[in-house]
Amino acid sequence: MSSSETLLNVSDLHVEVAGHDVLQGVTLEVPAGELHILMGANGSGKSTLGLALAGHPHYHVTSGSAQFGGQDLLALVPEARAQAGLFLSFQAPPDIPGVKNQLFIRTAMNAVRQAHGEKPLDGFDFLKTARATAKDLGLPAKMLARPVNDGFSGGERKRNELLQLALLHPKLAILDEIDSGLDVDGVRAVTTLVQKLRGEGMSFLIVSHYLQMIESLQPNAVHRMESGRIAESGDIELARGIAKTGYAHLAAAVEA
Ligand SMILES: Nc1ncnc2c1ncn2[C@@H]1O[C@H](COP(=O)(O)OP(=O)(O)OP(=O)(O)O)[C@@H](O)[C@H]1O
Numbered sequence: 001m002s003s004s005e006t007l008l009n010v011s012d013l014h015v016e017v018a019g020h021d022v023l024q025g026v027t028l029e030v031p032a033g034e035l036h037i038l039m040g041a042n043g044s045g046k047s048t049l050g051l052a053l054a055g056h057p058h059y060h061v062t063s064g065s066a067q068f069g070g071q072d073l074l075a076l077v078p079e080a081r082a083q084a085g086l087f088l089s090f091q092a093p094p095d096i097p098g099v100k101n102q103l104f105i106r107t108a109m110n111a112v113r114q115a116h117g118e119k120p121l122d123g124f125d126f127l128k129t130a131r132a133t134a135k136d137l138g139l140p141a142k143m144l145a146r147p148v149n150d151g152f153s154g155g156e157r158k159r160n161e162l163l164q165l166a167l168l169h170p171k172l173a174i175l176d177e178i179d180s181g182l183d184v185d186g187v188r189a190v191t192t193l194v195q196k197l198r199g200e201g202m203s204f205l206i207v208s209h210y211l212q213m214i215e216s217l218q219p220n221a222v223h224r225m226e227s228g229r230i231a232e233s234g235d236i237e238l239a240r241g242i243a244k245t246g247y248a249h250l251a252a253a254v255e256a
Pocket residue numbers: 017018020022040041042043044045046047048049091
């Protein structure tokens with residue numbers, strides 16, 4: 001796929017959650033190989049967009065469309081979306097007690113490999129790669145042997161999401177506030193990993209509230225979400241303007 005092709009094409013997407021119309025016509029394109037930032041006030045619908053695209057069962061698409069690599073994303077079950085190369089890191093990664101982290105990640109990787117007609121990973125090779133990648137991300141190797149996120153600190157959960165991203169190597173990664181809760185080394189690990197993967201052709205939609213992180217990612221585009229829609233799109237200047245003046249005056253301007 002050339003860099004000018006659209007990888008993700010969301011058009012007039014409406015999503016209902018628990019009886020509320022949260023997304024009210026999201027239209028957004030992410031071309032292959034690009035990194036886009038999604039900003040927006042708390043409650044504007046950023047996480048809802050990620051969860052709806054990943055296929056979370058509580059998020060009901062009521063109208064609109066989403067194409068991913070030319071496929072109808074919304075027609076696919078969540079596993080098939082992951083197999084097609086879509087990855088979502090959660091704002092609040094959940095625990096999965098009783099499921100060993102290394103087994104969880106290996107199973108996910110093998111499901112994607114199987115979908116592409118590749119052989120499952122050898123257990124020894126997987127562990128070697130997983131341990132080396134965890135080390136690069138500042139995650140102690142012993143976290144691989146613990147149940148997924150069970151008792152993990154906030155920052156350890158975020159590093160564990162990065163580990164999954166690095167090992168699964170999707171086509172498009174939606175990272176929902178991956179930087180929140182991370183210490184300075186963790187934030188640096190995000191930037192380093194994202195820039196490495198981007199160099200390998202991966203595309204990103206990254207939700208962040210922090211200008212320093214956004215600046216370091218050198219995005220191709222920045223979008224501002226408001227009340228379940230993309231209200232504005234631009235370049236890094238949009239993020240700089242938001243960091244300077246906040247969201248409240250924008251909402252006031254709409255109400256006036
Ligand atoms: N399960 C739910 N039940 C009721 N309301 C919900 C549910 N999930 C989301 N919402 C509402 O949808 C709106 C959008 O939420 P969402 O989590 O997408 O916001 P966000 O932009 O990610 O905010 P933040 O910056 O705080 O993470 C909020 O008003 C939220 O309360």
